[in-house]
Amino acid sequence: MANKTDSNVYTVLFAIGMVIVVGSILAFLASVFNPQISLNKKLEKQQNILFSMGINEATLTNDEADVNTFVPTTEVTAVFKKYIKEQVVVEGDEVSQDSLAYLIDLKKETEKAKDPNYTRRLPVFIGEKDNEKFYIIPVRGSGLWDAIWGYIALNEDLNTVKGAYFDHKGETPGLGANIKEAYFYDDFKGEEIFDGNQFKGITVAKGNADPKNLDKTDHEVDAIAGATITGDGVTAMIKKDLAMYLPFFESIKNAAN
Amino acid sequence: MAEVAEQEEIVKVPKEPLFSKKNRKLITDPLTDNNPITIQVLGICSALAITAQLKASIVMAVSVLFVLGVGNVVISLMRNIIPSKIRIIVQLIVVAALVIIVDLVLKAFAYELSKELSVFIGLIITNCIIMGRFEAFALANGPWKSFLDGIGNAAGYGIILIIVGFFRELLGSGTLLGIAVLGDPIEKTGLYALGYENNGFMLLSPMALIVVGLIIWVQRSRNKALIED
Numbered sequence A: 001m002a003n004k005t006d007s008n009v010y011t012v013l014f015a016i017g018m019v020i021v022v023g024s025i026l027a028f029l030a031s032v033f034n035p036q037i038s039l040n041k042k043l044e045k046q047q048n049i050l051f052s053m054g055i056n057e058a059t060l061t062n063d064e065a066d067v068n069t070f071v072p073t074t075e076v077t078a079v080f081k082k083y084i085k086e087q088v089v090v091e092g093d094e095v096s097q098d099s100l101a102y103l104i105d106l107k108k109e110t111e112k113a114k115d116p117n118y119t120r121r122l123p124v125f126i127g128e129k130d131n132e133k134f135y136i137i138p139v140r141g142s143g144l145w146d147a148i149w150g151y152i153a154l155n156e157d158l159n160t161v162k163g164a165y166f167d168h169k170g171e172t173p174g175l176g177a178n179i180k181e182a183y184f185y186d187d188f189k190g191e192e193i194f195d196g197n198q199f200k201g202i203t204v205a206k207g208n209a210d211p212k213n214l215d216k217t218d219h220e221v222d223a224i225a226g227a228t229i230t231g232d233g234v235t236a237m238i239k240k241d242l243a244m245y246l247p248f249f250e251s252i253k254n255a256a257n
Numbered sequence B: 001m002a003e004v005a006e007q008e009e010i011v012k013v014p015k016e017p018l019f020s021k022k023n024r025k026l027i028t029d030p031l032t033d034n035n036p037i038t039i040q041v042l043g044i045c046s047a048l049a050i051t052a053q054l055k056a057s058i059v060m061a062v063s064v065l066f067v068l069g070v071g072n073v074v075i076s077l078m079r080n081i082i083p084s085k086i087r088i089i090v091q092l093i094v095v096a097a098l099v100i101i102v103d104l105v106l107k108a109f110a111y112e113l114s115k116e117l118s119v120f121i122g123l124i125i126t127n128c129i130i131m132g133r134f135e136a137f138a139l140a141n142g143p144w145k146s147f148l149d150g151i152g153n154a155a156g157y158g159i160i161l162i163i164v165g166f167f168r169e170l171l172g173s174g175t176l177l178g179i180a181v182l183g184d185p186i187e188k189t190g191l192y193a194l195g196y197e198n199n200g201f202m203l204l205s206p207m208a209l210i211v212v213g214l215i216i217w218v219q220r221s222r223n224k225a226l227i228e229d
Helices: A008-052 A057-061 A073-083 A106-112 A176-180 A182-188 A228-243 A246-256 B002-010 B021-031 B044-049 B054-077 B084-109 B111-126 B128-136 B143-173 B190-194 B205-222
Strands: A084-091 A094-097 A122-129 A132-142 A147-154 A161-168 A203-205 A220-222
Touching (some): A008 A132, A008 A147, A008 A161, A008 B084, A057 A073, A161 A182, A203 A228, B021 B143, B044 B143, B044 B205, B054 B128, B084 B111, B128 B143
Antiparallel strands (some): A147 A161
């Protein structure tokens, strides 16, 4: 029984037609939803930055139960304006103000920085709460499966960690994905990134002799069992990305003296 | 497969009412006696992966309901023009497109949830139930029957997911939809005051398999006709 749908010409034409139709539908929908999706991403960045310096829903509600919840998206823009006093971009020796520094795409910057003539743009967010000043540094690296990133808030001494927040694209649920759980990132609070004048970073350490994280001067936090490579990724991203800011830290410390 | 072949023969009757007995059976059968998970044992992977929390189970059930309901209709409408040589690829494109739409909608309107579910939404594409229904039913039946069949099978899948999610979250974390129902395990209130402990094992995938196994056991012991020799 020769059916017209069995011919090769028909099959090829059908395939081409289907690709065009489905492709256009998806492209149309993607462009319709894109503004909302990029707004969501923007608000999330603001939430993350505020969260790392200890501003969360509890700051607004005064309810201890909300400490691990972000500032709600409806209010985050106003709160961000209130607490983030300055956003600066470090380019080599130059430091400039840029109120959109939080939108700098670290992934693209890393790509561009492969060109030796390119000076990387390094964003820093300067927050202020209860008369204390914090420097918030974004970091980005790779975990086991995909990208991981986070924000490290440093106290005014540029040494002690005020707080940290990490997120990931596709780490294993229950293992590497737990870097975005409070029990992991809370351990960073109070850790120091310098040993005297020597930059040490913070290591996610297995067999850490200090699992309750009472020793704040060992530059180590306790690793997550079963997430070695994600943990190593966190260590590497903190060391590598904070190291790029060392000249900036130096200039601030010198200016203060 | 015997049941599937039977359904295909039934639907050739012209001009029957929208909710005839046979059409109603298309929805109710997959809920019980021809359940995709407990009888056909399809879609097990996602039933293991996402049922540690009730909320994720519900969202997955709703997403599959949408994809399978709409997908079955689309495939059914195209059933006479799809070249048989590439029909599997065409089916895949339809599922993939629908899943991308679900993903976009979640990203735009339920961003937090979409981050939690990210990988699993993509995995709907590989859900055997969907390809199975396209191939076994939608290619041979009209849109309305295909729609009912899609909804029925997705609901049968969703019910099992929600039952498993309910027990795993309740026994594993002592919460339901994130709300503590058994008291506070740290403060030792409620049940925990009596020495009750959460069973952390419930949160791991193997327990989903065991819970599904228990459901299969209960179902077959109540309906002996389902027991194979």
